Amino acid sequence: MDFQKSYKYMLKTIKGFASILPIMLGIIFLIGLVKEFITFKSIATLFGNNLITDVLFGSVAGSILAGNALNSYVIGGELLDSGVSLFAITAFLVSWVTVGIVQLPAESAILGKKFALWRNVISFILTLIVAVFVVIIMGVVS
Amino acid sequence: MKKKKSKNGYYFAITVAIIYIIVLIINPRKTGNAFLYSLGIFKKIIPVLIIILIFMWLLKFIPRKKVKKYIGSGSGLKGWLIVALAGMLSHGPIYVWYPLLKELREKGMNNGMAATFLYCRAVKIPLLPMMIAYFGGSFTLILTLAMVVASLLEGIIIQRVLS
Numbered sequence: 111m112d113f114q115k116s117y118k119y120m121l122k123t124i125k126g127f128a129s130i131l132p133i134m135l136g137i138i139f140l141i142g143l144v145k146e147f148i149t150f151k152s153i154a155t156l157f158g159n160n161l162i163t164d165v166l167f168g169s170v171a172g173s174i175l176a177g178n179a180l181n182s183y184v185i186g187g188e189l190l191d192s193g194v195s196l197f198a199i200t201a202f203l204v205s206w207v208t209v210g211i212v213q214l215p216a217e218s219a220i221l222g223k224k225f226a227l228w229r230n231v232i233s234f235i236l237t238l239i240v241a242v243f244v245v246i247i248m249g250v251v252s
Numbered sequence: 253m254k255k256k257k258s259k260n261g262y263y264f265a266i267t268v269a270i271i272y273i274i275v276l277i278i279n280p281r282k283t284g285n286a287f288l289y290s291l292g293i294f295k296k297i298i299p300v301l302i303i304i305l306i307f308m309w310l311l312k313f314i315p316r317k318k319v320k321k322y323i324g325s326g327s328g329l330k331g332w333l334i335v336a337l338a339g340m341l342s343h344g345p346i347y348v349w350y351p352l353l354k355e356l357r358e359k360g361m362n363n364g365m366a367a368t369f370l371y372c373r374a375v376k377i378p379l380l381p382m383m384i385a386y387f388g389g390s391f392t393l394i395l396t397l398a399m400v401v402a403s404l405l406e407g408i409i410i411q412r413v414l415s
Binding site for chain 1: 265271357363370413414
């Protein structure tokens, strides 16, 4: 391996990475705020009205919240126990991992505004389709 | 253009810092917790960041033709399977993967495959047992399969829309 070339590439990589570090740090610290100020309890109070608003809240809440997917299982599990429909919970679980409102500034800065917007919009629509599909199949299976 | 983009990053970081200052005045305890939580995330993702940096560095040695062959527009089913599998196996938060995807795209990866990779990150293999514990085996299986299909659908749509 050419040492000089490797060194040049390494410097280029680090330089490129350093340029996106501010936005990445911004996202990480924003996630902390969202996590601390939007509590499990405040999410739970949004649910329990009717199916359509539940599904809507589920997918919107999942889109805004970010972090370890395990947290979405815990919240989803609690919602399920309190009688919220599986449809809304599935939408919540799927949008948590596929739609990222908090990460959107980083995604559009690094991967392009058009790509980021389209990807999130299509993911949001697919969340609803996946939720309908899963609940219907679950109904058939059980 | 590039210069403007990198400046946007600083503006964004400054905006977040200003938000912190405002909420610090409103609720110092929660803001402190948020700061510590974020610091924890940062510490946790350092190993992933290092791995991605190494990937990005190694990628510079791979010719564009090779990248295009495996995950470019003409790679066909093989390309979709590679990105879907890579998405499922990738660790850490989604945003740490953006820079590597950017480099891959510059080397010929198509937009749709980048989207499929990001969507497939929704399938968390290490967390599957937890999902089964919370929601049952059949729900987990159906949801996982549905998300894999959705990831391919999303990739195809994005590719159509952005090309």
